[in-house]
Amino acid sequence: MIEIQGLVKSFGHTYALRDVDLKVGEGQFLTIVGPNGAGKTTLLRILATLLKPTSGLVNIDGLHLASRSDEIRRRIGFVSHQSLTYDKLTVEENLRFYGRLYDVVGLEERVDSLLQLVGLRARRHDPARTLSRGMQQRLSIARAIIHQPSLLLLDEPYTGLDQQAAEMLRTLLQTVNEESRTVVMTTHNLQRAVELCDTVAILTSGRIVCEMKNENLDLNRLREIYWTYVGNGVTS
Amino acid sequence: MAFLRKTLAIVWKDVVAELRTREMFSSMLVFALLVIVIFSFSFDLRVENIVQVAPGVLWVTFAFSSTLELSRSLAVEMENGCLDGLFLAPMDRSVIYFGKMLGNLVFISTIEALMLPIFSVVFNLNLIRPLLLLTVFLGTTGFAAVGTLLAAMAVNTRAREVMLPVLVFPIILPVVISAVKVTGGVLDGAAFSEFAHWIQFLVAFDVIFLVVSYMTFDFVVQG
Numbered sequence: 314m315i316e317i318q319g320l321v322k323s324f325g326h327t328y329a330l331r332d333v334d335l336k337v338g339e340g341q342f343l344t345i346v347g348p349n350g351a352g353k354t355t356l357l358r359i360l361a362t363l364l365k366p367t368s369g370l371v372n373i374d375g376l377h378l379a380s381r382s383d384e385i386r387r388r389i390g391f392v393s394h395q396s397l398t399y400d401k402l403t404v405e406e407n408l409r410f411y412g413r414l415y416d417v418v419g420l421e422e423r424v425d426s427l428l429q430l431v432g433l434r435a436r437r438h439d440p441a442r443t444l445s446r447g448m449q450q451r452l453s454i455a456r457a458i459i460h461q462p463s464l465l466l467l468d469e470p471y472t473g474l475d476q477q478a479a480e481m482l483r484t485l486l487q488t489v490n491e492e493s494r495t496v497v498m499t500t501h502n503l504q505r506a507v508e509l510c511d512t513v514a515i516l517t518s519g520r521i522v523c524e525m526k527n528e529n530l531d532l533n534r535l536r537e538i539y540w541t542y543v544g545n546g547v548t549s
Numbered sequence: 550m551a552f553l554r555k556t557l558a559i560v561w562k563d564v565v566a567e568l569r570t571r572e573m574f575s576s577m578l579v580f581a582l583l584v585i586v587i588f589s590f591s592f593d594l595r596v597e598n599i600v601q602v603a604p605g606v607l608w609v610t611f612a613f614s615s616t617l618e619l620s621r622s623l624a625v626e627m628e629n630g631c632l633d634g635l636f637l638a639p640m641d642r643s644v645i646y647f648g649k650m651l652g653n654l655v656f657i658s659t660i661e662a663l664m665l666p667i668f669s670v671v672f673n674l675n676l677i678r679p680l681l682l683l684t685v686f687l688g689t690t691g692f693a694a695v696g697t698l699l700a701a702m703a704v705n706t707r708a709r710e711v712m713l714p715v716l717v718f719p720i721i722l723p724v725v726i727s728a729v730k731v732t733g734g735v736l737d738g739a740a741f742s743e744f745a746h747w748i749q750f751l752v753a754f755d756v757i758f759l760v761v762s763y764m765t766f767d768f769v770v771q772g
Contacts, residue, residue: 363636365771386639395630397637401566413558414638416551440569456634 314339314464314495315360320369322355322519329355331519333369337512339463342496344506346535347516348543353499354393356516357468360497361391373464387415390457390465394472396449397456400442404433404452407441408459415460427455431485447478454485458494465489467498471505483508503535517543555640559648563622564655573621577660581614582667589671603672604732608725610668611661611685612692612718618656619696620713622649623704632704636770646766650697650759657689674736684731687751691724692717694758702769727751 315337322330329352337343347353358364359371362382371378373385391397398407405424412420428434431451436444441452450470457465467486471479486509490496499516500506506513507530515523515538522542567573588606592599626632626649635645665685669676696717703712727747734744 361637363633383639383641386637389637391633391637393630393633395633397630397634399562399566399625399631400628401569402562406562406565410558410562411634411638414555414635414640416554 314341314374315497316370316372318370320356320359320371321367322352322359322364323367328519330359330366333516333519333521335514335521335524337495337497339495340490341512342490342510343498343512343514344510345497345499345514345516345521346501346503346506346539347499348501351516352519353501353516354468355519357391357393357466357497357499360464361389361466362386363391387460388463390460390462391468392450392453392457392466392470393468394470396441396453398441398449398452401440403438403440404428404444405437407452408455411456412459417460423459427459430488431455432481445478446473447475447481450474450478450482451485454482454489458489462494464495464497467496469499469501471500471502479505503539504532507532507535515539515542552641552644555638555644556648556651559635559645560651560655563625563649563652566625567656573618573656574659577614577617577656578663580617581610581660581664584610584613585664585668585671599672600674600736601733603668603674604729604736606672607668607676607732608688608728610664611657611688612721612725614660614664615653615657615689615692615696616714616717618653618660619692619700619717620703620710622653622656622697623700624709627704632770642767642770643763645770646697646701646762649701650693650762653693653697654689657693658686661685661689678735680735680741681732684728684735684748684751687748687755688724688728690755691751691758692721694755694762695720695724698758698762698766698769701766724751724754727754 315335317333317335320330320333321328333356345353345356355364359366360373362378362385374388376385378385402410408424408427409420412423417423428437431454433448433452436448441449444452470482474482486496490509507527511527513525513527513530513535514521523538585606592602626635665676699716700713703709703716706712727750730747731744
């Protein structure tokens with residue numbers, strides 16, 4: 314599904330990613346954890362075709378990122394800590410707009426089912442700016458999966474959410490992953506990391522320093538491993 | 550077909566968003582009115598034949614009010630990271646350029662359509678003539694074609710509101726000069742052949758900048 318070999322990304326003399334190798338299988342849920350500035354967002358933005366790598370090989374579904382970016386964009390959905398939605402448009406208009414950009418067939422039905430999925434049907438005619446942060450994040454997920462991508466990229470999706478909104482988002486992500494989508498999520502919150510994923514990777518200073526299956530991995534064990542590789546400053 | 554459909558989707562989105570608040574529309578209209586009123590009063594005091602300066606005033610007003618829309622058009626895409634949302638869509642990035650350019654053309658033209666009758670009254674001139682309307686369309690297309698590309702270039706800079714006029718005005722100067730020449734020729738009742746080459750120049754400018762923008766937009770927005 315995703316194959317990364319020797320990925321390097323530099324901004325001038327600063328290296329954000331150094332020789333990253335990673336494989337993510339179909340339907341897998343990979344969480345990448347790491348401190349601020351580790352390179353998590355850079356890695357996700359490269360996978361989302363928003364940034365070009367300095368060097369290295371990235372294949373998604375067997376398609377080379379550099380030469381087949383249009384086809385790759387059809388297969389990916391991207392959720393960042395920004396909603397990527399228009400404040401002045403209503404919830405429904407936002408989804409309809411993105412649906413048109415992705416040539417979604419049966420757009421009205423798709424919008425309707427997504428509003429049901431993310432629990433925003435009652436707010437469909439409200440401008441996006443009137444939604445709470447949690448609702449905006451749910452709208453953002455609906456926007457990201459409107460074209461039914463096989464790969465969902467989530468960049469710190471829990472940022473700024475209260476406990477209730479975070480719990481709703483967790484349930485929603487579980488549902489999304491159960492639809493056999495591959496999910497790659499970044500977070501610096503270790504508890505969120507162990508909740509849903511099959512695999513956890515630790516990224517620090519632009520390098521994947523550890524990758525482990527989630528079997529028998531609890532929060533305390535992850536925290537211990539994380540501490541070993543990253544050092545102090547671990548969040549809950 | 551998909552190219553056109555997606556381009557129109559972007560135009561639709563911009564029009565719907567603007568109709569909801571009319572923020573930019575009212576700002577541009579008030580700004581254009583103020584420019585005309587200020588010019589009108591200041592020239593009234595010193596200029597004997599106001600018709601001679603009318604074409605210049607008209608195009609300076611259009612150029613100044615256009616930059617308000619141009620600087621806003623890409624800036625709204627920065628809110629909530631919406632520009633990334635557009636970049637993520639599976640389409641040629643020139644779709645974004647043409648969508649934003651046509652949106653700018655619609656907004657600026659609407660303001661101009663409202664300003665022309667007002668200008669006619671203030672300067673006591675008949676500006677609602679086919680050849681002048683064609684010139685306004687060609688000149689506005691030139692503003693929108695250049696302005697949209699440069700707005701995309703300036704959008705990631707810290708001082709984008711200042712940067713855009715600094716970048717735009719030198720490049721649209723030929724458009725302003727040609728449009729003033731044609732407008733002056735029409736108002737003076739000159740023969741078409743006397744200013745036809747300025748219309749040809751406007752057409753050539755529009756075509757060149759639309760093609761250049763189509764070819765370079767992807768490179769410009771890569772940052």
